[in-house]
Amino acid sequence: MICCQFIFLPGTYDDDFYRLDAQIAEHAQNLPGFVRVEKWVAPEDGPLAGQVNAIYYFTDRQSVAQLARFPHHQVAKEQVARWYDGYRIVVSEVETTYGDGRIDP
Template identity: 45%
Template structure:
């Protein structure tokens, strides 16, 4: 499994941002290899981390190359005061299963946003 963490400093987010963000989430959910997603906001509320979980790197690349995602990338300066993407390969996961169930629910179209 891989995680594509999109860490950003929000700028001015307008109606177009929210529409495009929802479309991008729908695209991620629809792609083969999508596992789930979660978003976190830093304690000082200056950064947001939107993490997308994928089965493999090919799935991440399919998402990155999707035309609507590329459209959003071209316009990022309108909505973000800065960003960083971190792609990580997951070596192992463990826990009591409750969080894994939440990720499984995300696969059904319930992406959580900060």
């Protein structure tokens, strides 16, 4: 499984942001290798104050590449400084995941 983390500090969003964000999310969820997305927000009073981690899981790198090539994703990447006060991307390969079964794997 491939894990793509988009870690960012929110800035000011506008209508263009919301439109592109919805289009990208829909495209990602319709890719054959899409598994799920999780989103975590750091507490405002902690050391990471308000940072967001949107984590996309895919079964294969081909789906990740398809998302990267999606035209609306390309447009959003070109304008990222317009909406975020900083970001970083972490792409990793998940070797194992396990738990007690009470949370979706």
